Amino acid sequence: MTSRVGRLPLRSRLALLTAAAVAVAIAAAAVACWLITRDQLMSQLDRSLRQVEATSTLPQVVRSVGCVDERPADGPLLPRVELNADRTTAQLVLADGTACWLQGEHTITVTETDRAIAARPESQRSEVMHNVTSDGTEWRVRTINGVILNGQPAGVSVARPLSEVTDPLGTLALVLALVAGGGVVGAGAAGLLVARAGLRPVERLTHTVEHIARTEDLAVEIPVEGDDEIARLSRSFNAMTAALATSQERQQQLIADAGHELRTPLTSLRTNIELLARSEESGRELPPRQRAELLESVTAQMTELAALIGDLQELSRPDAAPDRAQLEVVALDEIAERAVRRVRLRAPEVRIEAELAPWFVRAEPAALERAVVNLLDNAVKFSPAGSRVEVRLGGGGLLRVRDHGPGIPEAELPHVFERFWRSPSARSRPGSGLGLSIVARTVQQAGGTVELRRAAGGGTEAVLRLPGAPAPPPGSLSAIRGRVGGRSA
Incomplete structure (x- = not known):
């Protein structure tokens, strides 16, 4: 049953749950109403039986010349008794x-309880209320001594x-059943209407998702109305599709730029190899x-290709922060x-002066070292x-890398960290335009900032800021020295 309900559409399930909840509530109210009415009718019937004694003229001492079990045709054998109650049988x-027989059409069945009450002496005043079935008829009986x-x-x-009790209760049960059935049907219809109106935004969202999955069109947006949960879901979905569209656009741009950058060294490499x-x-x-x-x-072009492929591999990693x-x-x-030691080996014609104060940061070691090398390579290339x-x-x-080259024009500074961007004056120099973008991403993942600016007196200055402390956490200095020393070797 549960699996069948799970296969129903969400709208039908909501309507079914609404109808079930209303049915339970109506059933509980109907049962409570029936039980209260039954207790009230039984109490009223018991009060009417007690009132018979109060209004009767039954003598305490009866002398009889005979005893019959039904109404005599020629009058009662016992003294006449007036009980002042319709539909009342007395015996x-x-x-x-x-x-x-005292009153009514005939006597009713006597139970052991009745006999026990009748046998008690007058000084022990007693009574009992109970139900008796006699000749197919149920009676409510009160016996006193x-x-x-x-x-x-x-x-x-x-x-x-x-x-007098069961007939009204039967009628009430029928009325309650009809009202409950109508209430359940009405609740189901109302639940279906409410579900249809409430799920209309979800249906639009579903159609949009299906359209995107079918056409891969990430430019589609869901109209947002209000500030409820559906509106929040729609805004989140629109933000997600916008982020996916941006990521897709960046991926396509990366592929196009990579293809363009690869074409030049490959063409030159092919030409040289064909000549050989x-x-x-x-x-x-x-x-x-x-x-x-x-x-x-050929060797230089292969080195350039290897460096470009390495940069592309670095950029292919997720932009999110690395795992802790x-x-x-x-x-x-x-x-x-x-x-500094690595770059000095590659550029002996440029003198690199370093003044380094202790500073400890939390970062990915290999990526951070590559970022610093890229800053130094960029400075050496233009020196x-x-x-x-x-x-x-x-x-x-605060890490500063300053060169004394021609400097970067102010108009080009906002673009220096873009992927594959290269200054028009540096197009003839080796490089892919990816080094500084790798620096920016690495520093951002480490929680820092980096910028390039024109230096006073000419040249360019790169300023890198990373949060940290002048001393490592207690107990970690030897481990840090061992790891750094091991990689240095």
């Missing part, structure tokens, strides 16, 4: 179980038919100097020192031979 009950018949104790039973291959096929060897230049160009398990407390001054690059790490975690 004398003897201790041996004999019933003597205190009557003397021929010198023997006896009792009087006064009874009224239970149909044609020389081998034709048997006409190239001059040694020209052959050495071609091989050197990948973050370590590292010494930024030692990472900067290692980066004339014989000039210097100044690297300063202050006590506040």
Whole structure:
């Protein structure tokens, strides 16, 4: 049953749940109403039986010349008794179980309880209320003692038919059943209407999702009305599709830019290799100097391709913050020192001066070192031979890399951290335009900031800020030294 309900549409399930809830409420109210009415009718019937005694002229001592069990045709054998109650049957009950007619059509069945009450002496005033079925008719019977018949104790039973209670209860049960059934049907219809109106925004959202899944059109937006949960869901969905559209656009742009950047070195590499291959096929060897230049160009282009592929792999990683398990407390001054040593080997014609104060940060070590190397490579690339690059790490975690090159025009500064962006004046220099974008992303993931600005007196200054402390957490210094030293080796 549960699996069948689970396969129903959400609208039908809401209507069914509404109808079920209303049905339970109506059923509980109907049962309570029926029980209260039954108790009230029974109490009223019992009061009417007690009032019979108060209004009767039944003598306490009866002397009888005979006893019959139904109305005599020629009048009563017992003294006439007036009970002043319609539909009331009265009879004398003897201790041996004999019933003597007093009023009504005939006597009713005497129970053991009636006999026990009748046998009690007058001084022990007693009564009992109970139900008796006699000749197919149910009676509500009240038996009391205190009557003397021929010198023997006896009792009087006064009874009224239970149909005075059961007939109205049957009618009430029928009315309640009809009202409950109508209420359930009405509740189901109302629940269906409410579900249809309430789920209309969800239906629009569903159609939009299905349209996006079918067409991959992320430009579709859901109209938002109000501030309820559905409106919040619609806003969140619109924000999600906008983020997906932006991500898709960036991915497409990355692929297009990567293809454009790869085309130039690949074309040059293919041309050089074809020249070498044609020389081998034709048997006409190239001059040694020209052959050495071609091989050197091929090597440089392959190195450029390898660097570009490495940058693309770095950018292919998610832009979100890295896993906390990948973050370590590292010494930024030692990472900067290692980066300086690596760049000095690649650019011996530029003098790199470093002043590094201790500063410890929480970051991904390899990514942070690559970011610092990229800053130094960018500074060296635009530095004339014989000039210097100044690297300063202050006590506040501020890393400055300053060169003495031509500098960057003010109009180009906002674009320096964009992927594949290259200054028009630097298009002839090696590089892919990805280094600074990798720096920006790495620093952002570590909770810091980076900027490039024109330096006073010429050149460009890169300023990197990372939150941290001048000393590592207690107990972690040896571990940090071991990790940094191991990677340095």
